[in-house]
Amino acid sequence: MRLSTRSLAIHPTAVLWTVVGWAGFALLPWYGLEDNFFAFRWVFDGYPLDGDVAPALFLALQGQKLWLAPIGLALLVPLLLWGRPKTDPWFARILLLAGGLGLAWLLAQGFGIGLKGWRFGWLNEMFGPLGDRQFGMGYGALLVAAAFLFLFTFGLAARGVIGGDVFVVGSVGFVVATVALFVFLPIVQMLANALITQDGGYSLRAFLDKMFSEKLWTLGCLAGGPRCGVAWNSFFLAVMVGVISTLLGLAFALVATRTGFRYRRLLRALTVLPIITPAFVIGLAVILLFGLSGAFTQFFANILGIQPTRWVYGLPGLLIAQSLAFTPIAFLVLIGVVEGVSPSMEEASQTLRASRWQTFLTVTLPLMRPGLANAFLLGFIESMADFGNPLVLGGNFDVLSTEIFFAIVGAQNDPALAAILAIVLLVFTLAAFYAQRFWLGRRSYTTVSGKGDSGMHARLPTSLRYILYGVVGFWVLLTIVVYATIVYGSFVKLWGVDQSLTLAHYRQAFAVDWNQFGLHWAGSAWSSFWTTIVIALVSAPLTAAIGLLTAYLLVRQNFAGKGAFEFGTMLSFAIPGTVIGVSYVIAFNVPPIELTGTGIILVLSFIFRNMPVGVRAGVASMSQIDRSLDESSLTLGASSWQTFRRVVMPLLRPAIVAALVYSFVRAMTAISAVIFLVSGRYDMATSYIVGRVENNEYGIAIAYATVLIVVMLAVIGLMQLIVGSRRIGRRGNEGTAIARTNVGGPGGQTVVAGAG
Numbered sequence: 154m155r156l157s158t159r160s161l162a163i164h165p166t167a168v169l170w171t172v173v174g175w176a177g178f179a180l181l182p183w184y185g186l187e188d189n190f191f192a193f194r195w196v197f198d199g200y201p202l203d204g205d206v207a208p209a210l211f212l213a214l215q216g217q218k219l220w221l222a223p224i225g226l227a228l229l230v231p232l233l234l235w236g237r238p239k240t241d242p243w244f245a246r247i248l249l250l251a252g253g254l255g256l257a258w259l260l261a262q263g264f265g266i267g268l269k270g271w272r273f274g275w276l277n278e279m280f281g282p283l284g285d286r287q288f289g290m291g292y293g294a295l296l297v298a299a300a301f302l303f304l305f306t307f308g309l310a311a312r313g314v315i316g317g318d319v320f321v322v323g324s325v326g327f328v329v330a331t332v333a334l335f336v337f338l339p340i341v342q343m344l345a346n347a348l349i350t351q352d353g354g355y356s357l358r359a360f361l362d363k364m365f366s367e368k369l370w371t372l373g374c375l376a377g378g379p380r381c382g383v384a385w386n387s388f389f390l391a392v393m394v395g396v397i398s399t400l401l402g403l404a405f406a407l408v409a410t411r412t413g414f415r416y417r418r419l420l421r422a423l424t425v426l427p428i429i430t431p432a433f434v435i436g437l438a439v440i441l442l443f444g445l446s447g448a449f450t451q452f453f454a455n456i457l458g459i460q461p462t463r464w465v466y467g468l469p470g471l472l473i474a475q476s477l478a479f480t481p482i483a484f485l486v487l488i489g490v491v492e493g494v495s496p497s498m499e500e501a502s503q504t505l506r507a508s509r510w511q512t513f514l515t516v517t518l519p520l521m522r523p524g525l526a527n528a529f530l531l532g533f534i535e536s537m538a539d540f541g542n543p544l545v546l547g548g549n550f551d552v553l554s555t556e557i558f559f560a561i562v563g564a565q566n567d568p569a570l571a572a573i574l575a576i577v578l579l580v581f582t583l584a585a586f587y588a589q590r591f592w593l594g595r596r597s598y599t600t601v602s603g604k605g606d607s608g609m610h611a612r613l614p615t616s617l618r619y620i621l622y623g624v625v626g627f628w629v630l631l632t633i634v635v636y637a638t639i640v641y642g643s644f645v646k647l648w649g650v651d652q653s654l655t656l657a658h659y660r661q662a663f664a665v666d667w668n669q670f671g672l673h674w675a676g677s678a679w680s681s682f683w684t685t686i687v688i689a690l691v692s693a694p695l696t697a698a699i700g701l702l703t704a705y706l707l708v709r710q711n712f713a714g715k716g717a718f719e720f721g722t723m724l725s726f727a728i729p730g731t732v733i734g735v736s737y738v739i740a741f742n743v744p745p746i747e748l749t750g751t752g753i754i755l756v757l758s759f760i761f762r763n764m765p766v767g768v769r770a771g772v773a774s775m776s777q778i779d780r781s782l783d784e785s786s787l788t789l790g791a792s793s794w795q796t797f798r799r800v801v802m803p804l805l806r807p808a809i810v811a812a813l814v815y816s817f818v819r820a821m822t823a824i825s826a827v828i829f830l831v832s833g834r835y836d837m838a839t840s841y842i843v844g845r846v847e848n849n850e851y852g853i854a855i856a857y858a859t860v861l862i863v864v865m866l867a868v869i870g871l872m873q874l875i876v877g878s879r880r881i882g883r884r885g886n887e888g889t890a891i892a893r894t895n896v897g898g899p900g901g902q903t904v905v906a907g908a909g
Contacts (some may be wrong), residue, residue, distance in 0.1 A: 402483025700767020
C-alpha cells in the first residue's frame with residue numbers, strides 16, 4: 154500500500170505527535186532510571202529487554218506489565234486519520250479519541266498500580282491480588298503523555314475551540330496539565346491532611362476547632378492585649394510590606410528612567426543586591442547592626458545615654474528586612490511599566506496647561522496602575538510566604554509561615570495544623586488577588602501601539618524629584634551599610650569575639666588544590682555550589698518561558714475557564730515554600746511519579762514556585778501593548794506562534810529580564826522548600842549555609858553568601874546583555890529613532906512600532 158504524501162501534508166501536527174508517542178513507547182525506558190538518563194549507561198545495561206530499562210513495547214511483548222499494552226493501541230488510533238481532510242468531522246473525533254483515551258488509561262494505570270500492586274483496596278476486591286508492581290514513570294512515559302496531550306488539544310482546535318488556533322489551544326492545554334500535576338496535585342494531597350486527627354482518623358470538629366482558634370484570630374493587641382493572632386500578624390505585616398516595597402520600587406523606577414541621574418547603572422545593581430541574598434543573611438546583618446549589641450544600637454545608646462533594647466526583634470525588624478528583600482521585586486516589575494507610559498499622553502496634558510504635578514497624578518500614575526497593583530500583590534504574597542526573615546527576626550511576633558514549619562518539624566508534629574494554617578494563608582492571598590482585580594477594573598491601560606509615538610516623557614515635578622532622591626539615597630546608604638557588614642563579617646575570625654581579619658573561611662569553603670589527577674575542588678562548599686548553579690541555570694529559562702507564555706494567554710486570549718486558569722497559575726506563589734517542599738515529598742515519593750532525591754524535583758519546585766513572577770511581569774507589560782500589533786501580524790499571514798515570537802516577545806524584554814533574574818536568584822537563594830528536597834547527591838547552597846549557621850560557623854556561612862552574591866551579579870549582568878532591552882521609537886536627546894519588529898509573515902514584512 155503506497156502512503157499518500159498529500160495526507161502527510163494535511164495534518165503534520167498529528168504525524169509529529171504520533172511519532173513522538175511511538176518513540177516514547179517503543180524506544181525509551183518506560184520507568185525511571187536510578188542513574189542519570191543522559192549518561193546513556195542504560196543503553197549498555199540490558200537495553201531493551203531488561204525490565205529496569207526496557208521500553209513499554211518490549212515489556213508488553215515479553216508478557217510483563219500487560220497493563221501497558223492498551224497504550225500502544227491508543228497510539229494506533231491516529232492512523233485512522235490517513236487520507237482524511239481536516240474538514241472531515243471524524244478528523245477531530247479521532248484525535249480526541251486517541252488523546253483522551255490514551256491520557257485516561259495512562260493516568261488510570263499509573264495511579265492505580267504502585268509499589269505493592271493495587272494502590273486502592275476496592276481494586277484489589279474487584280480484580281483480586283495483582284501479583285506484580287510498577288515503579289515511577291520515566292522519559293518514555295513522559296513522551297507518551299505529551300503526545301496524548303497534544304493530540305487531544307489538536308482535536309479541540311480542529312473542532313474550533315479558541316478559533317481553531319492550534320498553538321493557543323496547545324499552550325492552554327500544556328499549562329493546565331503542568332499546573333494541575335505540579336501545583337494542584339501536591340497541594341491537594343497536603344491539604345487533605347487538614348481533617349486527619351492524631352490517631353489517623355478524620356474529624357470535622359477537630360478541623361473547625363483549629364481553624365477558628367484564638368491563637369489564629371484574636372485581636373487582643375488592638376485592645377491593649379499582649380499580641381494579636383498569627384493570621385492577623387501575617388496580614389498586617391504583608392500589607393505594610395506590600396505598600397512600602399511598591400512605593401520604594403516606584404521611586405527607584407522613576408529615578409532610573411525619568412531623571413537625569415548619572416549613576417543609574419550603579420543604582421540598578423544596588424536595587425538587585427537584596428534579592429540575590431539569602432533572606433536569613435539579610436536578617437543576620439540586620440541583627441548585627443540593630444540588635445541588642447548591634448553597631449547602630451550601641452552607637453545611639455552611647456550618644457543619647459539610653460539603655461539598648463531588643464526593639465529589632467518582631468515587627469520593626471521584619472519590616473526592615475522584608476522591605477530590603479522585596480523592594481527589588483517591585484522595581485523589576487515597575488521599571489518596564491514606567492518606561493512604557495506614552496509620552497504623547499503626558500505632552501497632551503501639558504498642552505492643556507496642566508502642571509507637572511497634575512500631569513504626574515492624573516496621567517502618569519493612572520497609566521501605571523497595572524504595574525503598581527502587580528507589584529503590591531507580589532510584595533504581599535512574598536511577605537506572607539517568607540520564611541527566612543521571620544525565623545531569624547520574628548521574636549514573639551509569630552507569623553503563618555514559621556508556624557507551619559514548626560507544626561511539621563517541631564515537637565507538636567501536627568500535619569493537620571500545618572494544612573489548616575496553609576488554608577488560612579491561601580485565603581488571605583486570594584483576597585489580595587481579587588482586591589487587585591477590583592481596583593484595576595475593566596479600564597484600558599494601553600500605551601504602546603502600532604502608531605508613531607515620538608514624544609518625550611514629561612519632566613517630573615522638582616519637589617517630587619528631590620523627594621525621590623532623598624528616599625533612594627537613604628535606601629542606597631542603608632543597603633551599602635548592610636552589605637558592607639556582610640562582606641566584613643566574612644573576613645572576621647569570630648564575630649563579636651575576635652575581630653582580626655582572616656581568609657580562613659574562604660579557604661575552608663572554596664579551597665582549590667592540584668594533585669596527580671588534575672584540578673581538585675577541595676573546599677567543603679564546592680559540591681553544593683556547582684549543584685546550585687546547574688539547577689538554577691536550568692530552571693530559570695524554563696520558568697521565564699512558561700510564565701510569559703501564560704501571561705500571553707491571559708492577556709491576549711479569551712477562553713472558557715480563564716479565571717480559574719489564572720487562579721491556578723498564582724496558587725503556588727500563595728503557598729509558603731515550607732508547604733511546597735513537604736507537599737512535593739508527599740506527592741512525588743511514590744509511583745506514578747517518583748522524584749524525591751533527584752535534581753528534577755528541585756527544578757520543578759523552582760519552576761512552579763517562581764512562575765507567577767513571570768506571569769505578573771508579563772501581564773503588566775503586555776497590558777500596555779496594543780492588540781493592533783498582533784492583528785497586523787496575523788493579517789500579514791503570520792501564525793499565532795510567529796506573532797508571539799517575533800512581535801510580542803521583543804516588546805516584553807523588561808518582563809523577560811524580570812522573570813529570568815527573579816527565577817535564577819530564587820533558585821540560588823531559596824531555603825524553605827529546598828530544606829525538604831535536598832539529598833546527599835543534590836545539596837543546595839542555602840541548605841549548606843543553614844547547616845553552618847546551626848553549627849555556629851557564621852564566618853563560613855557569610856563567606857559563602859558573599860560568593861553567591863558576586864556570582865549572581867555576574868550572571869544577572871550576562872542575562873541583561875543577552876536579552877537586551879525593549880526598543881520603542883521615541884525622540885530622545887540625540888534625535889529620532891525608529892523601532893522595527895520583524896513579523897515574519899510570508900515575505901518577512903516589517904511593522905513600524907514608532908516613528909520619529
